Amino acid sequence: MLNNGAVDRIFHALGDSNRRAIIERLSRGALSVSALAKPLDITLAAVVQHLQVLEESGLVRTEKLGRVRSCQLHPEGLRVAEDWLANRRGLWEQRFDRLGELLDGPVPSRKKART
Amino acid sequence: MLNNGAVDRIFHALGDSNRRAIIERLSRGALSVSALAKPLDITLAAVVQHLQVLEESGLVRTEKLGRVRSCQLHPEGLRVAEDWLANRRGLWEQRFDRLGELLDGPVPSRKKART
């Protein structure tokens, strides 16, 4: 919602399977728009729209040479998503570590009941 | 598309910012449905629907004790998404390594590169 817009756009972009398919193919190397479109049983125009979303989210960069637009993956975008996920997971697993501490030995003095 | 359904569901679930907000709060610890709902300016029913999506995607597990449903993060779900991203990024960066080899020198006769 009123989130960090970048993360928002990235995860929204990743939420569509056609867009993930595009990312998947681009991870093997740069491709033109029509090359990307071929295996995708949607129209070229739809692919262009997906590419707009991907580019605005920072996951893909494109450059037009002559009449062909070349698209490549921009891995830093993927990094942002990865970091977000790793972070949440980290926090969660950290809790288990603390639980381990609690079980291991009596904590100095701290009492506050919750759930 | 007709993708691996699990990855599909996970990224679709992550695509909504309210659901990510739920994940974010759950990464700090387990919470009840109504506790999750409080900061979210949507109705309880909407939160329950989000939780259904999260649970079906394997990102969250819930258990009902008495009248309260306790929700906790299921980090393996996050792991699946992380792995997918790391994989694509890996493929892409691997390409640059190969490009580096090519640029480094005209391959003598055999090449055995290791960073």
Added chain:
DNA sequence: CCCATACTCAAGTCGCGACTTGACTATCCG
């Protein structure tokens, strides 16, 4: 026992996002 709590369920609304169509522009090549 009774009221509040904590959900649950079924409908129904509504806007947005994915996709198409059709017309148009720019570039390459023979």
Added chain:
DNA sequence: CGGATAGTCAAGTCGCGACTTGAGTATGGG
């Protein structure tokens, strides 16, 4: 030049997904 290729743009359709409302069911505490 002319035709084919590659992409662009603007509208418009349509279904799905997020959300609400309202009524119903257990559970727990005083």
